[in-house]
Amino acid sequence: MDNTTVLHSLFAGNEAHPDKPLFHQPIERQWHTFTWGEVTEQAKRIAQGLQAQGFEKGDRIVIMSKNCAEWIIADFAIAMAGMVSVPIYATAGVNIIEHVINHSGAKAIFVGKLDNLDAAKAAIPSTLLSISFPYPTVECHEKWNDWLTAFEPIAKPYLPTSDDMATISYTSGTTSLPKGVVLSHKNFASAADNVIKLFEIRDGDRSISYLPLAHITERSLVAVFVRCKVEVYFTENLQTFVADIQHASPTGFSSVPRLWSVFQAQVISQVGAEKLDKILKLPIIGKLVAGKIRKKLGLHKARTFGSGAAPMSESVLAWYHRLGMPINEGWGMTETTGLASGNMPFSHQDLGTIGKPMPNIDMKLSPDSEILIRGDLVFSEYYDDPEATAENFVDGWFKTGDVATITETGAYKITGRIKEQFKTAKGKYVMPVPIESLLFANLNVEQACVLGAGQKQPVAMVVLNQSCKRKSTEIIKSLQDTLAKVNSQLESHQKLDFIMVCSHGWTVENDLLTATTKVKRNDVERHYGWLFDEERGEGVLWEEDLH
Known part of the structure; x- marks a missing residue:
């Protein structure tokens, strides 16, 4: 056995301290602890259950569930059985579920906690062996707890x-x-090495697992958890989210920009932006108030803070820094097994960048300013897609599709994605991401998407924080000021014709966000296609006024 694999760490930890807590799972507001011994024992029994079905080495087994202890135990079990896990987001729609099951050639699926059962019911074929985690979920052929009873641990x-x-x-x-x-155990080991070193992970640290385990960022942390004996807490549901964080008191916390903005809006709605700004400037009282805010969020024990998946406004980063929460922006992809570069150790000078490359990889820019990357983090191939694999590698370097510049300090600053740039009617290309980052300087803006392919000028769709009073004089003026300020920083072909305030937020449920809360630009453009059917005015427009 290669001692860099996650199973090596699990077996070694189990042998050294079988009674030490590893997972903490809330069920109907009662916390249930899984020790190292219990996790290993359950994984071995589930592994035996998989082999008993006649499945062979290399067979693909799907996991579709919200985060829970059983998700990771199933992942361990699949590896122990010599098989390959295939995660599906718990929020995935019918077409995605069908695509992943069919494309991967899956032989079985574990199904667990889901907020909505409709897609899973419609998409999971009755001919595919299904095993249910011990939570309310879709009807399955087999039950997790029955397998724990029926099968002995794999010998x-x-x-x-x-x-x-x-x-x-x-x-x-x-x-x-x-x-x-396709990701190997070497890919995950390399990713773990980076996180452990740069975040200074210590034995006995605590983490809260709520970002989807189907996403590579959270998934890659599993190797960190077992190698460093980190106690992992799960959340029960959205309503208990903050309470679960407070209970866990994690020693590190990472999220996506949207959640950081939601936290910020909640704090400001209770205190007021100007009042809080004045308080934080007071030497002693400011620190006390900042500490209380961190404790209310459950983050008073956290040493490190992170953000990824999308660029974060520099104004929001600066706001959190004043609360004693320096957020390290990181960048990575599924193809890089998660984190590939980051502002770590935190440098105020590199605020608003993705920092520098991880120690064990190489990064550079192509002549077209595209980020190229290679190293042990980087995947080997797209499954059953040799054309896409060949298309995305050049001389051993993976073409990420992200465009960037390099600052004087050597940090990388993302300016957009090649596939996201669009051409206006004037024949000029526009990168939407930098413009959206400028819009986020307005703390009332929670979501933004700049469109304008084939139009005379780009336009911005925005969604306001729920705490905002729509159409109030204050909100209208703030958006007008933002539009003027943003346009003053843009070249003529980039200037926004108008900002349209959308009536409803973009969510995974209405199919305008991916499961990782990234804006699905093509779908947003289709959804608001009617906007370009006729000439619109300039300034700040409201969706409800245009129908």
Whole structure:
């Protein structure tokens, strides 16, 4: 067995301290603890259950569930059985579920906690063996707890090598059907090395697992958890989210920009932006208030803070820094097994950038300013798609599709994605991401998407924070000021004709966000296609006034 694999760390930890807590799972507001011994024992029994079905080494097994202890235990079990796990987001729609199951050639599926059962019921074929986690979910052929009783622990668990395939992780699919990214145990070990070193992970640290385990960022942390004996807490549901964070008191916390903005809006709605600004400037009282805010969020024990998946406004980053929460912006992809570069250790000078490359990889810019990357983090191939694999590699370098500049400090600053740029009627190309980042300087803006392919000028769709009083004089003026300020920083072909305030937010449920909360630009453009049917005015427009 290669001692870099996650199973090596699990077996070693179990042998050294079988009674030490590993997972903490809330069920109907009661916390249930899984020790190292219990996790290993359950994984071995589920592994035996998989082998008893006649499945063979390398067979693909799907996991579709919100985060829970059983998700990770199932992942361990699949590896112990010599098979390959294939995660599906718990929020995935019918077409994505069908695509992943069919494309991967899955032999079975574990199904667990889901907020909505409709898609899973419609998409999971009755011919595919299904095993339900011990939570309310869709009707399955087999039950998790029945397997724990029926099967003895696997006598000889498969011992993977670093080159073995660990998973097929499907991309979020912002512009097309997701591609299956083949990741090895070496990829995960390399990712873990980076996180442990740069975040200074210590034995006994605590983490809260709520970002989807189907996403590579959270998934790659599993190797960190077992290697460093981190106690992992799960959340029960959206309503208990903050309470669960407070209970866990994590020593590190990472999120996506949207959630950081929601936290910020909640704090400001209770205190007031100007009042809080004045308080934080007071030397002693400011620190006390900042500490109380961190404690209310459950983050008073956190040493490190992170953000990824999308660029974060520099004004929001600066706001959190004043609260004693320096957020390290990171960047990575499914193809890089998660984090590939980051502002770590935190540097105020590199605020608003994705920092510098991780220690064990190489990064550079192509002549077209596209980020190229290589190293042990980087995947080997797209599953069953040699054309896409060949298209995305050049001389051993992976073409990320992200465009960037390099600052004087050597940090990388993302300016957009090649696939997201569009051409206006004037024949000029526009990168939407930098413009959206400028819009986020307005703390009332929670979501933004700049469109304008084939139009005379770009326009901005925005969604306001729920705490805002729509159409109030204050909100209207703030948006007008933002539009003027943003346009003053843009070249003539980039200037926004108007900002349209959308009536409803973009969510995973209305199919305008991916499961990782990235805006699905093509779908947003289709959804608001009617906007370009006729000439519109300038300034700040409201969706409800245009119908």
